[in-house]
Amino acid sequence: MRMEVVSRIESVIKELWPSADVQIFGSFKTGLYLPTSDIDLVVFGKWENLPLWTLEEALRKHKVADEDSVKVLDKATVPIIKLTDSFTEVKVDISFNVQNGVRAADLIKDFTKLHPREDACIPNTNYGVLLIEFFELYGRHFNYLKTGIRIKDGGSYVAKDEVQKNMLDGYRPSMLYIEDPLQPGNDVGRSSYGAMQVKQAFDYAYVVLSHAVSPIAKYYPNNETESILGRIIRVTDEVATYRDWISKQWGLQNRSEPSCNGNGVPLIVDTQQLDKCNNNLSEENEALGKCRSKASESLSKHSSNSSSGPVSSSSATQSSSSDVHGSARLFRSSSKGFQGTAQTSHGSLMTSKQHQGKSNTQYYHGKKRKHKRDAPLSDLCR
Template identity: 70%
Template sequence: MRREVVERIERVIKDLWPTADVQVFGSFSTGLYLPTSDIDLVVFGKFREGDSLPLWRLEEALRKHKVVEENSVKVLDKATVPIIKLTDSLTEVKVDISFNMKNAVKAAALIKDYKKKYPVLPYLVLVLKQFLLQRDMNEVFTGGISSYCLFLIAVSFLQLHSREDACSPNANTGVLLIEFFELYGRHFNYLKTGIRIKDGGCYLSKDEVQKSMLDGYRPSLLYIEDPLQPGNDVGRSSYGAMQVKQVFDYAYMVLSHAVSPIAKYYPNNHSERYRAGLGLMGEGYCHIISSDGRNRR
């Protein structure tokens, strides 16, 4: 279905610019998409940087060919990355289209490489994406963090994990989920520490990072060094990072209680558990984790 959406849009683009190259990136390209995820497309061609005319020409053509729902298409030509946002008229799948964004395709390749290196990574990331989606925290503009930020902090978590078996194909995903929530909900120092995943990964002192920044600038609360563009802070727009930290912390508390050997003697209030945001997902994952809780150290 999603491939058909891409093909319909690509035909419109090729009709406008026959030599244009249309590529898929983002979660659909990497296989880390949820049923509600949008499709990210980038159009490569001889377009002048900063010229918004191609955006408006494509928007007009998509309307003309009735590829989009009439009221869904928007041109965001003043955004940091100018894009067209639309909803496919047949499937209601949402699509974002940008122009000449080379780093977007490189990021997709980077994600695929890390998926091969850490077999457990896709499972962990998909659970976390659904977790944030249920709380409207899967987008920066709603006070959450981007999928790319989430992926990078998950990579860092596995890179710097104290147990070697955490990265094996047989690692207990439920245990890793609890430990992820514990790290980023309780122990990670957002005020003083940044994240780097290049060269095996490490933590960065924000004081040291700031020394290399222009006067008046400082690392963001969720500072993540861009592995593809040194000097770029991937988390700079994540103004709601502390709200994300809070839901991670509460999820850690609820899941830890659920798998504790003495949990049955001190049950959590059922409504509180659902407010924690575990909902339908929590029941299943509590079972997965408790089935091998001894792996946790």
């Protein structure tokens, strides 16, 4: 679908300047885009003045974009044309003769080649622990005031005091300082804002997900009907409908196995594959049912020897408060349209591989708990 959008825009550009070179960069180039992400394009050519208005007029003439969506930002640091594709509603940003974006995308693709992930497309591979630890690190422990992030040479943290002298044009490190691996001294996080609000959101996500996989999660309200990721991610009806439309228009119907793009990002698979995956999840749910029974028996025995009961009222209240953001739904494409898949395996929040160099400590309600990293969630109930 997105390549069709690029092709329509490129045809207009080639009609104006046959020798122009149109390249993709950003999340679409690296394969890290979301369903609602925009497409970043850069046009290389020889012009005395950037032809922003010429291209804007041509896009309107060919009705490639919605009439009201085409905007020229000629005063921006990097002048661009913003538009929304008239058929797919995908947003597109077009710049001219800017090398950094393409070089950065190529750097990411080269990095994935140097560090291939053999399990990138194995079905049912779980990354929940990694996600929770990410939220814990950047929501609780990372010092945004004094520490920056360096990508090159394997990646490291760097004191902001040390990088101040190498900053370009006298800039001070931003709250979210990320050193440009292609141009040391350039802070790619300079234009970001709301870092502390994002930090708070990460902290909230860490608490909610940690509670969701704790042994006493069985007693939480709506535990059986609410998906775990749905506690922190909202998928609106509008987005769900849009994804359904995309699946019907461009869904791949002839693939026998889930496929990946060059960066290990799964492509759209057909209904039969998705139904097969859901059948596998049903088997896991049956196993988890036995796990929950064991957990219930264990907690009942514990509660009989304790006056506090299996769950305090404050814990239940805290869990209920997490619903203030509203429950979200995870969707799958099927012949019956999008259906909720809330009752998925809670094992999806665990990883099947040991993460080297990581602590085996997990946090539940503020207390440390040791567990086997390479074990499924059901092992925690033993």
